Amino acid sequence: MKLYSTLDRGVVQVKPLVKGRISMYSCGPTVYFRMHIGNIRAYVNWDILHKAFLYLGYDVKRVMNLTDVGHMTDDTDFGEDKIEKSASSEGVTPREIANQYIRTVLEDFSRMNILSPSGESIDLKLEIGKVKEYGFLRATEYIPEMIEMIQKIEGNGCTYETEQAVYFDVSKISDYTIFTGQSLDEKTEGARDEVNVDPGKRHPADFVLWMKRVGKYENHTMHWKSPWGDGFPGWHIECSAMSIDALGKEFDIHTGGIDHIPIHHPNERAQNIGAMGRSVVSYWIHNEWVVMGDDMKMSKSGGSSVVLDDIVDMGFDFLDLRYLFVSVNYHIKINFSKKALHGARNSRLALVSRLRELKNEADGEGELIHEYVERFKECLDDSLNISKVLALINEMIKSDKKAEDVLVTIYDFDKVLSLDLEASVEDVGLDIPEEILKLVERREEARRGKDFELADSIRGQIGDMGYMVVDSADGFNIEKI
Ligand SMILES: [Zn+2]
Structure with missing residues (x-):
């Protein structure tokens, strides 16, 4: 499969480390708020990628983190822990907040037909304590692995310690800024405040591996013992420690939103090199954002907090949103508006209506049309060119192929698209x-x-x-x- 690789700055042929197998890590949510549709788009994209690999015959081993400690507000080292802040404002424990929002992640995944990272349908009765079996890794369950990784980085001379924290010294990684191509000196903006908080911090781009429970964090609720004193891990070390623990010293694909390109992913890569002496990840793949169209800008916080319940309140089905996401390549921005959703719904219903006509025409059990299956695979192979898939489906419907064969073939494609086409065809309410x-x-x-x-x-x-x-x-x- 070809994908847009951020470090290669272009579309490249993915060559798995082990033939026929793909190992993949997806940066997951920090569980202190209900995901908005921009977050959800990322998970729909990686769900399509996951299903596309399965369709193409690969074995897929995939995990995703659930961050439940250490992610600071404003992405600065000395902000407030997002989970702790949310817990204290709601008067509950950090664990309760995390559990509450892990539940909403499962709900949103299920509503949007997103598989668990392990490749299974989400069962809403799933016990929170068992999420790991489904490929969701909770940061607080990996503290020993994080400490061990920081020790390795320390052993390789890439850290320094101040009274407040253990830092990664980014000057030790010669190509630290490879993601953005910026020089290190340009990375100083917005970081001045942190230097004020910790005068021992040497460079604004250095980042916390372990935060000590002193000063501002004296009363941090979540804390663990470590060689550097009582404290808690930095956000970035979580992903490095969990991905390597689950997938090994080298793995194929690391996914995340484009917002991770300037800081989080360079930091993860630096930690990997600092600990393992190698970059670990073969391909870093990023999804573009959802931007709010004109008719959404008036809604709450500029629209960036549209959640799935709002989609229902606007009179749409989750499948309309999935159709909208499916119709745009992961590497292209989506302009989200009611108009776009209406367009997606009408296209989806038109497709369902055509399939229903085919069903009426169909005569007996159909067979897969191999010519079209091959072309479908080519579309997936071509950096998940899903808009071409939708055109291919239309072409097939208009072709002179037998109705029953066309139907079976389109239902087969729906293993990747997950638009519930067969169920919708059976649902006469949509006729x-x-x-x-x-x-x-x-x-x-x-x-x-x-x-x-x-x-x-x-x-x-x-x-x-x-x-x-x-x-x-x-x-x-x-x-x-
Ligand atoms: Zn991450």
Whole structure:
């Protein structure tokens, strides 16, 4: 498979360390808040990547962290621990906060048809204590591994200790800034405050491996004994220690959001080199953001806190959101708006309606159409070119292949897309005939061309057929009269 590798600054052919096997680590959520749709997009992307590898016949070993200690507000070393801050404001323990939000992660994964990192459907009855069996690794369960890794880094001369913390000395890694190509001197902005907090810190880009329970953190609730005194780990060491523990001294793919390119991932890579003498990860793959479109900017905190419940409140199905995410390559920004969601819903329902027609035409059990399966694999292979997959599906529907074969083949593709196509075809509540959808499309064209007379007459025609187009500021819905 080809993927966009951030360090190679381009699309490269992924060569697994072991033929036919992929080892993959995904940076997971810090569990102190309900994930917004930008977070969720990342997990949908990596779910598609995971399923694509499975479809292409690879064995996949994958894990994801759940950060429940050490992640500071504002990503600075001397902020407040996000979990502890949230726990004290809600009057509960850090563990309770983490458990509460791990539960919401499982719920959101399940709603969006995202598999667990181990490749299983999420069972909402899953006990929180058992998440590790499903590939979710909790940071607080890996403290000994983190301490051991810091000791290795220390043994290799890449650390220094102050009264407040143990730091990674980034000057020891010659290509520390390889992700961004910046020089180290440019990395000083915003870091002045931290130097003020700890006068022993040598360079603003140095980062905490172990924070001591002194000064500002004297009363930090979560703390463990270590060779450097009582304290807690820095955020970055968590991912390095857990990924190496679970996947070994070398593994294939490390995924994360583009927001990790300037700090978190250079730090993880530096730790890996500092401890193991090698960079450990073959390919760093990053997903782009979800940006809020014009019609979303008025909502709470500029829209960046849209969560799945808001999708339902806006009258959409989770599958509409999954369709929207699936239709855009992971490496491209998504402009999220109600209009975009309407578009995704209409495309999804149009697809379901075409599949339903095929089902009515179908005669007996179908077979996979190998020619199309091969082309589907080529699309996946081509850096997860999913928009090409949607075009391929349309082409197949219009082809002269047998309806039952087309149907079976599309359901097979849905193992990767996870749009519940078969279940939706069976769900008659969604039934909107193809003719209606075509008329709606023509009406939209007329409106765009400002031919309102034609648009109105098509609307009348649609009404005569028992359907109604309900316009709103951000799109339209089709409803049965
Ligand atoms: Zn990470």
